Structures are given as C-alpha cells and as structure tokens.
Amino acid sequence: MILLPARQGTESDRTAHRHVADDRREAEPSREITAELPAAEAGEAGLHAITSLTGKEVEGVTLVEPTDDGWLVGVEVVEDRRIPSSGDILALYNVxxxxxxxxxxxxxTRRYKRASGAAAEGAW
Known part of the structure; x- marks a missing residue:
C-alpha cells in the first residue's frame, strides 16, 4: 500500500472552506438556541426521557404544557402488568x-389501577 501526503490547499482555499462552514452553522439553528420547541417535539422528548430513565412500558403522553422556562410533559407508564389487564398498575410521571x-x-405524581379511571384524574 502506498500512502500519499495529504493535499495541502492554499490559504485562500482554507479560508473559503471556513466561510462555508460558518455559513452552514448560521443557517442551521441549534435546538438549545431556539426559544420555541414545538409542543409535539416536547412531548416526544418527555416520553423518551421517561422510557430511558425508568425502563418501563409507556402508555402515552397525557399532558404537554408550556412553562416559563420550558415544558411540562405528563407521561403515563405501566408500572406493573397484571392478568387481566384491567388490574395493571399505571403511573403518571411529570417531566x-x-x-x-x-x-x-x-x-x-400518581399510581393507580387501570380500571379506576377516576383515580387517574386525581379523584382519590
């Protein structure tokens, strides 16, 4: 195998390349810089966070609400599977x-049996 030395560009080539890279960075806004994350993306981020932190099966997102400094996301999780499924223990997490x-x-914030729908709404 023959190794060739890397091609050395002129100073103007390197400068032009640097300007193109800078222009790309300015054209692609970063999520951290963007002040407004769409609600759907906030919901997905909350769902992903709970899934990765708890390892539990997620039922779905129950709440996506803007706050002063970000988002509050409610996620419903299956804490414990039972037979029949109406006996499953569910939990509600706020992210x-x-x-x-x-x-x-x-x-x-809450744990409740799947069959007790009123409990999920905070009735007990």
Missing amino acids: DLDMGGNLLSYRR
Missing part, C-alpha cells in the same frame, strides 16, 4: 424540560 427539550427533572 420538566428546558426550552431545548433537555431534561431538567421528573417525578412520579
């Missing part, structure tokens, strides 16, 4: 995200 969709905190 706090910053404006870029990064996890700030999460907490389990």
